[in-house]
Amino acid sequence: MLRRYIGWRLLQVLPTCAGILLVGFLLIQLAPGDPVLALAGASGDAEYYAFMRDKFGLDESLPSQLASYTGNMLRGDFGTSYVQGQPAMDAIWQRVPATLLLTSSALVLSTAGGLAVGVLGAARRGSVSDYALNGLTLGLYAAPVFWLGQLAILTLSLRLGWFPVQGMTTARESNTGLAAVMDVAHHLALPVVVLAGQQLAAVSRLTRSGVAEELRSDHVRTAWSKGVGERAVLFRHALRRPLLPVVTIIGGRVGHLVAGTVVIETVFGWPGIGRLLVTSSQSRDMPIILGIFLLVALAVVLANLLTDLAYAWLDPRIRFR
Amino acid sequence: MLRVIPDAASQVAALEAGEVDFLFGAPGPDLERLQNDDAYSTLTTSVNPGGSNCIMTVTFNLDRPIFSDVRTRRAIGNALDRDAFLERVLFGQGRVAQAPINSLIEVAQGGDIALPEYDVEAAEGLLDEAGWVREGDGTRTADSVQGVQDGSPLAFDFTAFPDFAQYAELFRAQLAEIGADVTLRPLEPPVFAETVFTDRDFDTNIISYCNGADPEIGVRRMYTSANIGAVPFSNAAGYSDAEVDRLFDEALATVDTDARAEAYRQLQEILAEDLPYLWIVETESTRVFTSDCADFSESGHFAETATCS
Amino acid sequence: MLTGLVVVAGVCAPWLAPYDPFAVDGPSLAGPSRTYLMGTDALGRDLFSGVIFGARTALIVAGTTAVIVLAIGLLVGTVSGYVGGRVDDLMMRFTEFFQVIPRFFTAIIVVALFGPGLDRLVLVLGLTSWSMLARVVRAEVLSLRRRDFVEAARADGASHGRIMLRELLPNALPAALVYLGLIVAQVLLIEASLGFLGLGDPNAMSWGFLASEAQRFLRVAWWLSVFPGLSIVVAVLGLNLLGDAVTDQAGGRP
Numbered sequence: 092m093l094r095r096y097i098g099w100r101l102l103q104v105l106p107t108c109a110g111i112l113l114v115g116f117l118l119i120q121l122a123p124g125d126p127v128l129a130l131a132g133a134s135g136d137a138e139y140y141a142f143m144r145d146k147f148g149l150d151e152s153l154p155s156q157l158a159s160y161t162g163n164m165l166r167g168d169f170g171t172s173y174v175q176g177q178p179a180m181d182a183i184w185q186r187v188p189a190t191l192l193l194t195s196s197a198l199v200l201s202t203a204g205g206l207a208v209g210v211l212g213a214a215r216r217g218s219v220s221d222y223a224l225n226g227l228t229l230g231l232y233a234a235p236v237f238w239l240g241q242l243a244i245l246t247l248s249l250r251l252g253w254f255p256v257q258g259m260t261t262a263r264e265s266n267t268g269l270a271a272v273m274d275v276a277h278h279l280a281l282p283v284v285v286l287a288g289q290q291l292a293a294v295s296r297l298t299r300s301g302v303a304e305e306l307r308s309d310h311v312r313t314a315w316s317k318g319v320g321e322r323a324v325l326f327r328h329a330l331r332r333p334l335l336p337v338v339t340i341i342g343g344r345v346g347h348l349v350a351g352t353v354v355i356e357t358v359f360g361w362p363g364i365g366r367l368l369v370t371s372s373q374s375r376d377m378p379i380i381l382g383i384f385l386l387v388a389l390a391v392v393l394a395n396l397l398t399d400l401a402y403a404w405l406d407p408r409i410r411f412r
Numbered sequence: 413m414l415r416v417i418p419d420a421a422s423q424v425a426a427l428e429a430g431e432v433d434f435l436f437g438a439p440g441p442d443l444e445r446l447q448n449d450d451a452y453s454t455l456t457t458s459v460n461p462g463g464s465n466c467i468m469t470v471t472f473n474l475d476r477p478i479f480s481d482v483r484t485r486r487a488i489g490n491a492l493d494r495d496a497f498l499e500r501v502l503f504g505q506g507r508v509a510q511a512p513i514n515s516l517i518e519v520a521q522g523g524d525i526a527l528p529e530y531d532v533e534a535a536e537g538l539l540d541e542a543g544w545v546r547e548g549d550g551t552r553t554a555d556s557v558q559g560v561q562d563g564s565p566l567a568f569d570f571t572a573f574p575d576f577a578q579y580a581e582l583f584r585a586q587l588a589e590i591g592a593d594v595t596l597r598p599l600e601p602p603v604f605a606e607t608v609f610t611d612r613d614f615d616t617n618i619i620s621y622c623n624g625a626d627p628e629i630g631v632r633r634m635y636t637s638a639n640i641g642a643v644p645f646s647n648a649a650g651y652s653d654a655e656v657d658r659l660f661d662e663a664l665a666t667v668d669t670d671a672r673a674e675a676y677r678q679l680q681e682i683l684a685e686d687l688p689y690l691w692i693v694e695t696e697s698t699r700v701f702t703s704d705c706a707d708f709s710e711s712g713h714f715a716e717t718a719t720c721s
Numbered sequence: 722m723l724t725g726l727v728v729v730a731g732v733c734a735p736w737l738a739p740y741d742p743f744a745v746d747g748p749s750l751a752g753p754s755r756t757y758l759m760g761t762d763a764l765g766r767d768l769f770s771g772v773i774f775g776a777r778t779a780l781i782v783a784g785t786t787a788v789i790v791l792a793i794g795l796l797v798g799t800v801s802g803y804v805g806g807r808v809d810d811l812m813m814r815f816t817e818f819f820q821v822i823p824r825f826f827t828a829i830i831v832v833a834l835f836g837p838g839l840d841r842l843v844l845v846l847g848l849t850s851w852s853m854l855a856r857v858v859r860a861e862v863l864s865l866r867r868r869d870f871v872e873a874a875r876a877d878g879a880s881h882g883r884i885m886l887r888e889l890l891p892n893a894l895p896a897a898l899v900y901l902g903l904i905v906a907q908v909l910l911i912e913a914s915l916g917f918l919g920l921g922d923p924n925a926m927s928w929g930f931l932a933s934e935a936q937r938f939l940r941v942a943w944w945l946s947v948f949p950g951l952s953i954v955v956a957v958l959g960l961n962l963l964g965d966a967v968t969d970q971a972g973g974r975p
Contacts, residue, residue: 103814110818114827122834233957235910237917237932238950241939249940257426343820350825354914358936368826369918372833373574374600380833384826392821424940442940500749500764574919582764585745596923598837 096403104396111388115381116160120153143170169382172371179378183364183386189259190363192275193355194348196283201290201344206337208291209298210325216303225299228292236351239285240358247281254281257360282359286351290344294337301333335405342398346391427452427700434701443503446700455699456505458516463622463630465514468497468579470690471608471617471648477559478568479615483542485687489528490535491590492583498693501578505698509691512683513631513676514623516694519669520631523677525684527691535590539566544591552591567593568615571608574598579618579692605644612650619648620695627676632660635683651688655679727776727956738770742926750942760944762934768944772952774926779956782843782912783905789847790854790904795897797851798858799885803866813859819852825911832920839922842915846908857900861893899964906960913953928953 127144144150147170148159163169169179212224231239248256259278260271305311306329314328356365364383371379424442426432446452458465470492472479479485494508510527513520539546543557544566552566572580577598584594597614599607607613624630633639637652656679663675683689739758740746747761754760759768801812824846831845865871866889874888915921916929923930928949935945 103817106814107818107821111822114822115830118830118834229958229961230954233906233954233961235913235917235929235932235950235953235957237914238946238953241932241935241946241950245939245943245946346821346823350823350911350914353825353829354917357918368829372829372920374602375833377833380830384823384830387823387826388821391823395821496745496764500745577923578764580923581743581766582745585743585764585766588741588744598919598923 097400100396100399100403104392107392108389111385111392112161112164115164115384116157119377119381139171146170164385169385170378172376172378175376175379179382182379183367183382186362186364186367187386189361190349190352190356190365192279193282193286193352193361193363194345196279197287197290197348197351198341198345200283201287201294201348202337202341204287205291205294206298206330208295209333210302210330212295212299213302213306213329214321214325216306224295228295231288231292232296234289235354236285236289237354237358239288240282240355243281243285244358254278259362282355282361285358286348286355289351290347293340293344297336297340298330298333301336302329305329305332335402338405339398339402341401342391342395345394349387349390427702433704435699443505443698451703452700453703455701456696457699458514458694458696463624465516465624465630466620466622466695467509467514468576468692468695469619469621469634470583470692471614471619472688472690473612473615473617473648474650474688475612476568476615478554478557478566480559481542481557482685482687483538484544485690486528487535487538487542487590488587488592489687489690490531490538491592492528492586492690492692493530494692495530496586497579497582501582502693502695506693506695509694512680512689512691513627514694517623517625517627517631519672520627520676520680522673523681525677525680527684528687532589539590546591550591551593565593566591567595569595569597571597571599571604571614571617573601573604576618576620583618608648609644609646610642617648618692619645621645628664632664634689635679636660649688651686653682653686656682727952727959728780738767738773740767740770742766742771742774750938752942753944759948760942762942762945763938768931768948771926771931772928772948775928775931775949775952776956778839778925778927779909779912779953782839782846783909783956783960785843786847786850786908787901787905789844790851791897791901793848794851794854794901795858795890795893797855798897799862799889799893801855802859802862803881803885803889809859813856816852816855819849822849824849825914828911828915829918829920832915837920837922839925842912842922846911850904850908854897854900854904858893858897861896862889865889865892895967899967902960902964902967906957909953909957909960 127140127149146159147163148156151159167180171177172179172182175182208224208228212221215221243254244256248254255278260274302325311324311328314324319328352361352363353365353368355361356363357369360366364386367379368383370376371383423432423435424446427435427446443454447454470488472485472488474480498504498506498508507515509515511520511523511525515521536546539552543555544552545555546552554560554562554564554566556562570580570583577596580596580598584596587594594616604617608617608619621634622630633643633646634649635647635651635653636657637647637654638657639647640650640652641647659675659679659682663672663679666672666675743766745765746767747757747765749761749763749765751757751761751765757767757769759772761767762771797812797816801809801816827849828842828845831841835841871884871888874884879887912921912927913929913932916927917933917936919933921927921930921933931949932946932953935942935949938945
């Protein structure tokens with residue numbers, strides 16, 4: 092049964108991907124001016140425009156344009172970036188590891204931290220620390236990422252000097268081995284915490300209400316009465332069911348986190364695809380913008396798919412629908 | 413080792429954290445603190461990334477009917493408080509321009525050149541004269557202005573590199589005082605070049621025109637009629653004056669310094685009368701380096717000569 | 722309450738703001754004082770006035786996207802839930818598609834292609850934000866459509882359009898409004914982020930624009946960052962709490 096569900100779910104991904112490709116195509120066609128300018132940006136020379144025009148078949152009919160566009164995209168060939176002087180895909184791939192490091196760290200931190208904070212709040216329901224955490228998560232959830240970043244730089248970096256302000260590595264030293272890892276970790280700390288903040292708040296609120304409800308349920312009361320320790324009750328009994336909704340929103344959270352990296356990478360000068368996207372969109376470097384858009388959309392679709400599969404695995408009822 | 417840190421405030425932070433030894437340009441707000449700190453030395457220079465002896469210059473698109481009357485152009489000149497540009501945008505790094513050609517170019521000095529001074533009353537008077545009428549504090553509208561439909565507002569756009577946003581913001585604020593409605597259009601350099609020089613799709617803009625060491629290098633391109641066209645950072649105004657063309661050729665034809673100076677003096681006087689552009693400020697930038705280092709040169713190749721202890 | 726504050730600030734901006742937000746009225750980079758409640762920026766513009774007029778822009782963005790989101794969400798949700806079958810399947814696939822499409826990145830592409838401007842921003846954010854609302858409305862309609870009052874209307878010979886419009890829509894609305902608040906809050910955050918990245922409309926005073934200015938002066942002028950950021954928090958928090966409050970009113974049913 093699970094296998095059939097997986098097959099069905101995989102099949103569903105195809106129209107979504109086709110739709111995303113189509114959105115990119117439509118936007119380029121709708122943009123004012125010559126589509127070659129929309130596709131190749133405004134910075135190229137005649138030779139470059141001719142190259143891009145040929146590559147995307149812009150002199151041909153609309154359906155065959157769509158065909159060559161789709162063909163190029165499926166091959167991961169977004170054209171050559173004039174500004175970067177290399178194929179867009181190469182320019183993007185160079186930046187992917189930095190972003191991946193940032194996003195995955197933030198995903199782990201926000202999930203683990205959110206669960207911990209949520210459980211803590213539920214266990215101490217009504218106490219001062221619960222109220223404090225509640226206020227904090229509400230605020231975190233409402234605060235724009237760039238602002239949290241600015242505040243963090245203002246206080247933790249500039250005033251206290253605890254963290255570096257910019258970049259991924261220290262410029263002066265060329266570290267190797269463990270020292271290099273520690274150096275990156277030191278630079279990573281602040282952006283990850285800031286990026287994780289909002290999602291941590293979301294997870295913790297979800298966890299708190301779920302766990303609080305569970306704590307009132309019969310099987311948890313039974314566990315209490317059997318003399319099971321507090322920690323075991325909380326994490327083994329009361330957390331199990333609220334975990335499900337937390338898992339379901341992981342897919343959506345990946346989308347939020349990736350959007351957040353665009354801002355965070357700008358604030359902290361982190362050399363990932365977010366910064367690349369911002370600089371490219373300022374110079375209208377379309378091959379790069381389009382490539383990042385499609386890559387991110389694909390990543391989000393994939394994250395949603397994995398989430399759904401994980402959910403189906405955790406909760407067999409879903410497979411029947 | 414060279415590192416590009418895109419954000420100015422972070423550049424300073426990196427310098428003070430000891431991560432870097434040298435900043436190519438210190439951002440204005442931090443400059444005073446750095447100058448007063450013994451740990452850093454500064455070097456003020458007129459060499460900018462785009463060239464030397466640069467003047468921030470506002471261009472009028474002379475193809476636009478609203479700017480065909482010199483009184484309107486002069487009024488806008490009178491409306492601009494250029495000291496404010498120097499103090500608030502550049503934090504004092506530079507000088508208010510006194511002539512169309514940079515004050516550091518020796519061959520082109522002297523003469524009776526008067527650029528429009530800050531005088532809001534004069535500006536309002538000139539606009540009234542030119543047929544731009546104002547009721548209350550609102551935007552002026554045309555009343556028998558040559559080539560402009562009656563009742564259309566004194567509204568125009570202002571294109572600038574995003575890096576020059578502060579100039580644009582101040583320009584808009586100061587012109588609002590005299591009843592001109594300015595819409596900002598920030599454009600990245602490649603898009604800017606195409607929009608302004610190829611498409612000529614702009615009303616006003618601001619460009620850092622770098623004069624270079626000699627007027628032949630960086631001044632001629634702005635004014636002669638042969639330089640109107642798609643070449644980036646040529647004659648953006650679309651200005652054409654036979655006498656100015658002739659004077660540039662005269663200056664080029666001779667090696668006699670006095671004769672050249674005379675030609676440049678005369679053509680600057682014409683330009684200051686015609687005002688195809690408004691010359692705002694001559695910019696300087698400040699290199700900052702840790703005092704352990706020495707022998708930085710002014711140019712971008714500083715690293716080849718510098719030594720740090 | 723917080724939302725009310727923002728609405729009042731936005732509507733009454735011209736009377737509340739002591740200065741024109743774009744006009745140069747004070748000294749450069751002055752800290753908060755009695756004359757300049759939130760200080761001034763590098764050019765000498767009053768930040769307080771900027772923040773007030775920023776509320777107006779936020780209000781315009783929030784209001785217009787809310788209308789777009791509500792219109793599409795209600796239409797898709799009601800029709801999908803009421804008609805059911807193939808139509809429902811198809812519409813829900815369509816809705817799921819809009820759920821995965823990365824809004825922030827779509828907005829960036831649109832700004833890159835069409836240039837910055839509030840109109841296209843509102844349009845693209847509205848058109849990509851309605852999916853959650855449609856799903857909620859559909860769920861409501863599904864639970865309502867077999868209820869007695871709907872059956873009664875049907876027995877009276879009411880047309881499908883009339884049933885959807887008169888019977889189902891009003892009852893699905895409260896649940897929709899709760900989610901609308903959450904959606905609009907997210908839209909505000911996205912708009913602010915775009916402004917921060919320099920992709921906002923330079924001719925409309927907005928909180929994101931103010932925050933992007935602040936980035937350059939972080940070290941010398943903390944107030945430029947703190948106040949616009951706080952305003953965004955107030956607006957977004959207000960909308961989130963509004964959702965909670967409506968939920969409580971409706972008896973805990975989200």
